Amino acid sequence: MKDRLCTAHIAVPAIGMCLHCHKPYCEACKVETHYGKFCCFDCSGKYAAFKATWKEPKLKTQWFAAMVSGIICLALLAEALAWAGHRWLGISALAPWDLVSRFFP
Ligand SMILES: [Zn+2]
Numbered sequence: 101m102k103d104r105l106c107t108a109h110i111a112v113p114a115i116g117m118c119l120h121c122h123k124p125y126c127e128a129c130k131v132e133t134h135y136g137k138f139c140c141f142d143c144s145g146k147y148a149a150f151k152a153t154w155k156e157p158k159l160k161t162q163w164f165a166a167m168v169s170g171i172i173c174l175a176l177l178a179e180a181l182a183w184a185g186h187r188w189l190g191i192s193a194l195a196p197w198d199l200v201s202r203f204f205p
Pocket residue numbers: 118119120121122123138139140143
């Protein structure tokens with residue numbers, strides 16, 4: 101950061117780059133929060149608001165869990181239909197899918 105100067109104080113060398121707007125800032129401008137270092141309170145506030153509303157990883161996990169449980173439900177339903185179709189209705193085409201009769205004859 102030796103070659104860069106603070107955006108607000110053009111004579112002062114910058115000590116870092118704002119996490120929100122990526123502008124260089126000096127020691128006097130620095131705003132430090134638990135999210136990181138920023139050039140001003142405006143940027144730290146905007147970044148905190150962005151982080152507070154950003155919940156994508158959690159949503160992704162929920163979506164994935166819903167999809168997996170949906171697939172398991174569909175597989176169980178298909179298996180129940182194959183078992184009922186083979187055992188009760190005598191549909192021989194369903195025999196390869198009738199895993200219940202194969203394991204519990
Ligand atoms: Zn900034």
